[in-house]
Amino acid sequence: MAARINTSLHNALSFLKPFNTPLNTKPFSFRRNSFRFSKKLPYYSQFSSGKRALYCTSSSQESTVDEGETFVLTTPLYYVNAPPHMGSAYTTIAADSIARFQRLLGKKVIFITGTDEHGEKIATSAAANGRNPPEHCDLISQSYRTLWKDLDIAYDKFIRTTDPKHEAIVKEFYARVFANGDIYRADYEGLYCVNCEEYKDEKELLENNCCPVHQMPCVARKEDNYFFALSKYQKPLEDILAQNPRFVQPSYRLNEVQSWIKSGLRDFSISRALVDWGIPVPDDDKQTIYVWFDALLGYISALTEDNKQQNLETAVSFGWPASLHLIGKDILRFHAVYWPAMLMSAGLELPKMVFGHGFLTKDGMKMGKSLGNTLEPFELVQKFGPDAVRYFFLREVEFGNDGDYSEDRFIKIVNAHLANTIGNLLNRTLGLLKKNCESTLVVDSTVAAEGVPLKDTVEKLVEKARTNYENLSLSSACEAVLEIGNAGNTYMDQRAPWFLFKQGGVSAEEAAKDLVIILEVMRVIAVALSPVAPCLSLRIYSQLGYTEDQFNSITWSDTKWGGLKGGQVMEQASPVFARIELNPEKEEDEKKPKVGKKTGKAKVKVVEQTPTVAEA
Numbered sequence: 001m002a003a004r005i006n007t008s009l010h011n012a013l014s015f016l017k018p019f020n021t022p023l024n025t026k027p028f029s030f031r032r033n034s035f036r037f038s039k040k041l042p043y044y045s046q047f048s049s050g051k052r053a054l055y056c057t058s059s060s061q062e063s064t065v066d067e068g069e070t071f072v073l074t075t076p077l078y079y080v081n082a083p084p085h086m087g088s089a090y091t092t093i094a095a096d097s098i099a100r101f102q103r104l105l106g107k108k109v110i111f112i113t114g115t116d117e118h119g120e121k122i123a124t125s126a127a128a129n130g131r132n133p134p135e136h137c138d139l140i141s142q143s144y145r146t147l148w149k150d151l152d153i154a155y156d157k158f159i160r161t162t163d164p165k166h167e168a169i170v171k172e173f174y175a176r177v178f179a180n181g182d183i184y185r186a187d188y189e190g191l192y193c194v195n196c197e198e199y200k201d202e203k204e205l206l207e208n209n210c211c212p213v214h215q216m217p218c219v220a221r222k223e224d225n226y227f228f229a230l231s232k233y234q235k236p237l238e239d240i241l242a243q244n245p246r247f248v249q250p251s252y253r254l255n256e257v258q259s260w261i262k263s264g265l266r267d268f269s270i271s272r273a274l275v276d277w278g279i280p281v282p283d284d285d286k287q288t289i290y291v292w293f294d295a296l297l298g299y300i301s302a303l304t305e306d307n308k309q310q311n312l313e314t315a316v317s318f319g320w321p322a323s324l325h326l327i328g329k330d331i332l333r334f335h336a337v338y339w340p341a342m343l344m345s346a347g348l349e350l351p352k353m354v355f356g357h358g359f360l361t362k363d364g365m366k367m368g369k370s371l372g373n374t375l376e377p378f379e380l381v382q383k384f385g386p387d388a389v390r391y392f393f394l395r396e397v398e399f400g401n402d403g404d405y406s407e408d409r410f411i412k413i414v415n416a417h418l419a420n421t422i423g424n425l426l427n428r429t430l431g432l433l434k435k436n437c438e439s440t441l442v443v444d445s446t447v448a449a450e451g452v453p454l455k456d457t458v459e460k461l462v463e464k465a466r467t468n469y470e471n472l473s474l475s476s477a478c479e480a481v482l483e484i485g486n487a488g489n490t491y492m493d494q495r496a497p498w499f500l501f502k503q504g505g506v507s508a509e510e511a512a513k514d515l516v517i518i519l520e521v522m523r524v525i526a527v528a529l530s531p532v533a534p535c536l537s538l539r540i541y542s543q544l545g546y547t548e549d550q551f552n553s554i555t556w557s558d559t560k561w562g563g564l565k566g567g568q569v570m571e572q573a574s575p576v577f578a579r580i581e582l583n584p585e586k587e588e589d590e591k592k593p594k595v596g597k598k599t600g601k602a603k604v605k606v607v608e609q610t611p612t613v614a615e616a
C-alpha cells in the first residue's frame, strides 16, 4: 500500500516539476484524524511529499494562466435544483469571455460546463415539483443550455452527471481511490446542510446551527458511510500551496484555503445511505456516491469523445489537467482541497489553477437558488440583449469581489459605454464617411496614422487589455477597451473632421484620413471587445465591410494597427447598440424625491444615434 501511495503522489506532483528536476522527497507522517469516528482507520504508512513541486511557471503576473497549447477551462457543474439565475450566468459569462480570449490567442480551447444532477437536494426539488428525478433533470438541464444560447455562450462540452459515460468514469475513479487504500467505512454523526450537501463544522455555523451561505438550520445526521482519507493529504496539500501559490486565485482566497488546511483536514464521507438518487457505490448498492465526489469528476468525464473509449484513461488523454477551474467562492473548499486530494489519490494530475470569484448579491446576501433571492437572467437578456448583460457584469464587478446589481447602474453603464462611447462614435464616423467619401476609405489606416500619436495610444491600450485578460482581470480588460473608445472620441472632437470637410482642399483630405483613423480604432475595439461582447463586435465588423466569416477568423493579432485598407467600402451607418431608455413613468419617478424602494422598470427602446448638428 505504501508503494501505491508513493506512486500516486509522485504522479500527481511530477508534472509540476520545472525543468524536470528530480523530486526531492522527504518522508512525513500524516495525522490520523479520528474525530467523531466510531471505527478506527486502517493503518497507512508514511509517504513522501514532493518538495520542488511548481505549477504555473509562465509569468510573474498574479493570475496569468499557463501558456500550453490546449486551454481547458471549466465552470462549476450547476445543480439542477432550480433553473439558472444571474449568479450561475455570471460564472459562465466570465468563462466564455476567457475561452474566447484564449481562442483569439490561437489556442485550442476546451470550455466545459454542465449540470450536476444527483443528490438529495435534486430529489427533493423534483418531488416538490411533482416530477420524477430524471424528468426534472432533463427539464432543468435544458434550461441551462437555453440560457447559454441566449447569452452567446460558446461552450465546447456540456456534461450531465446522469450521463452513463460519467457514471462509468466515477466508478472507475472510485475503484482507483479504493485500491489506493483511501476509502474506508465508518459511522458519522454531524450537522448537515442539505443545500450545500455538506457536513458542517459547528464552529462555522451561525446561531441555531444555521448555514452561513443558505441561512437555514443544518440537520443532525448519523450515518454509516464510506469515507475518503482526506487527512492523509494534509501535508501534500500544504506543500503544493506553499510551492505553487498561484494554484488558488485571487491570492486572498489562497490564505483562506491555507487556513482551512492548517486547522486540520478531516476525512469526509463520500457516500450516502439515505439518498437513492445517485450513482451506486461499487459493490454496495445500499449506498450512493456523495454528490460532490461524483460531480467533480464531471470535469474529466466531459473530455470523453463519442466515438472513442469511454474510460478514465482515455478521457484524461483528451485534455486533463484543466488549465482553469472557474468557480464561485462558495465551493472553493471542494475545488482547492477535496478535489486535489482526490486526484492525488487516483494518481492524476492536478488542475493548474482554481479561481474563486465573488458573489452577485442582493441586499448584501449571496443570490442563490436555495435562498430564492435571484435575478432572472432570461428576462435581463430579453430586455437588454446578451452584450449588455455580459458587458455590465464583467465591467462592473471586479472579478474576485462581490457586487450588487442595480438596474439604474446597469442602464447608465451600458448606455455610456456601449451606446455612446463605442456605438455613437462608429455611427458618427460612418455618417461623415458616407456624406464626404462615398463610404469608401481613402487610404490604408497605416498610412493615415503616420505620425499620429493616437496609434501609439491605441497600441498601448491593446496591450493593457491583453494583459488584463490574461490575468483574468476582466473588468480592467473592459476598461482598457473603453479607454480606446475614449481616445477615439477625443480625437474626433479635437480634429472636428466635419469642419475640415467644409474647408475643402488639403483640410478635407486630412479629414478623410481622420475618418480612416477613427474607423481603424473601431476595428481594434471590435477585436479587443469580442471576448466580452461578441455580437456587438460582429456588428461593428460588419459595418466596417467585413463578412461574418472574416469576423469568425479574427485572432488577437488583428488588434494590431493596420487592418483597414484604402478602397475598402463601409456599410451604411446603423446603430450597433440600442440605447436603453427609461420609460416615461420611471423618468417621472426619477424626478420625484426618493421615498422607500424604487419600483419603476426600464424599457428598451432603440434610439437612432444621429450625427450632431455641426456634423450634419
Ligand SMILES: Nc1ncnc2c1ncn2[C@@H]1O[C@H](COP(=O)(O)OP(=O)(O)OP(=O)(O)O)[C@@H](O)[C@H]1O
Residues within 6 Å of the ligand: 076, 077, 078, 079, 080, 081, 085, 086, 087, 088, 090, 091, 195, 196, 326, 327, 328, 329, 330, 331, 358, 359, 360, 361, 366, 367, 368, 369, 370, 371
Ligand atoms: N450569487 C452568485 N454570485 C456569483 N456566482 C454564483 C452565485 N450563485 C451561484 N453562483 C455560481 O454558481 C455556483 C454554484 O452553483 P449552484 O448550482 O450550487 O448555484 P446556487 O444558486 O449557489 O445554488 P444554491 O443556492 O442551491 O446553493 C457558484 O460556485 C458560482 O459559480
